Amino acid sequence: MKQPLILEIKGNALDDGPGIRSVVFFKGCPLSCMWCHNPESKRIGAEIGFEAKTCVACDTCMDVCPEGALSRDNPFFIDRSLCTLCFKCADACPSGALSRIGTPMRVDEILARVIRDKPFYDTSGGGVTLSGGEPTMFMDFTGELLQRLKANGIHTLIETCGLFDIDRFYEIVYPWLDAIYYDIKLINSDDHARYCGVPNETILSNFKSLYARYQDGGVPIMPRTPLIPGITDTPENIQAIVHFLSTCGVHEARLLPYHPLWQEKNLKIGVALGGHAAEMDQWLDNQVLDRCRTVFATAGISI
Ligand code: SF4
Ligand code: SF4
DSSP, X not given: OOOOEEEEEEEEESSSSSSSEEEEEEEOOSOOOTTOSOGGGSSSSOEEEEOGGGOOOOOHHHHHXXXXXBOTTSTTSBOTTTOOXXXXXXXXXXXXXXXXXXXXXXXHHHHHXXXXXXXXXXXXXXXXXXXXXXXXXGHHHHHHXXXXXXXXXXXXXXXXXXXXXXXXXXXXXXXXXXXXXXXXXXXXXXXXXXXXXXXXXXXXXXXXXXXXXXXXXXXXEEEEEEEOTTTXXXXXXXXXXHHHHHHHTOOBOEEEXXXXXXXXXXXXXXXXXXXXXXXXXXXXXXXXXXXXXXXXXXXXXXX
16 A cells, blocks of 8 residues: 655644544645645655744754755755755754654554544534645555544545546545545646646546536535636636536535745745746735636626
8 A cells, every 4th residue: 555644634623624623634746736835745755844934053954964965055955966865954953944744654643643633523513634735646545544534433524636546536535535625726728737737637527527426415525726816816717617617517616815825835845936936925815806706606606
C-alpha cells in the first residue's frame, strides 16, 4: 500500500465540512495550481522548510549541516541542490524556523489522533475531513482510513481536486464516504492546463458521474470554485462553470474567496513567486464576490 506523508492534522476546524472537524492534510497532488493555498502539499516527498521571521540568527544549523547547504547570502537560506534532507538542521534549530515538512503516519496513528475529539464531532455534527494535497493519490490508504473512521462511527468527508481513476474511487473510497467537496476551477481545458498543470476532461467527467450517482441516492457532493483574481473569477469562466453545473443539475455550490497567504508558504519551501506575484498580492474584492454570486443565483444555484 502506497504510504502518504501527512502535512498536518488540524483539530477544531470549522471550515472544512459540517460541525467541528479534524482535517488530515495529505502531502502530494496531481495538480500544480499556481495559487495553491497549501503549496507545501504539492510535492509528494518530504521537504525542509525555512521561515525567516522565526529565525533568531543563532547559526546552530550552519554548524550541524554536513553539506554546507545553509547561507545567509542565499535569499532562500537553503541551497536545495546541496541539501540531502537529513533534517539535522531542523532537529537542532531552537526556534522552529527550520522544520521538516511531511511526516509518515500509519492509519492506526491517524485514527488514534483524531478519535480523541470524537465527543466534539458527536455534539456538533462534525467528523473527519481528508484534504491535502490530494488524498486519492493514496487510494488504498485513504480507503482503509475511511473504513476505520466509519467503523468508529465518525462522519467522513473528502476534499478533492477530482483527478483520479473513477472506477477505483467507487470501489475503494466511495463506500466509506458521507460527503464530498469537489473543486471545479476552470472550464476551458487549455486554461486549466496552463494554471493547474493538467487538462480538466477527467475532472469534469468524474464530477458528472459522481453528481449523477448523488442524484440517485449516493454520497452528497458539493462543487466548490476558488475565486482567483483574473484567472478563475473572470465573467467568462464563472458563466461557463454555472452552465456546466446547471447541466449536471446542481442547485448548491460554494465559492472560495482568494487570499494571498500562500505566497509566504511558497517562500518557506524555496519556491520563487514568479511573474504573477504582484497581481495576486491582493485579497479578493467583495464586489467580485457579489458579481460571481449573482451569476450563480440567476441560474438557480444557491451559494
Ligand atoms: S536537511 Fe540536512 S543537508 Fe539539508 S540543510 Fe538541513 S542539515 Fe543541511
Ligand atoms: S538554527 Fe534556526 S534559529 Fe538558528 S540560525 Fe538556524 S534557522 Fe535560525
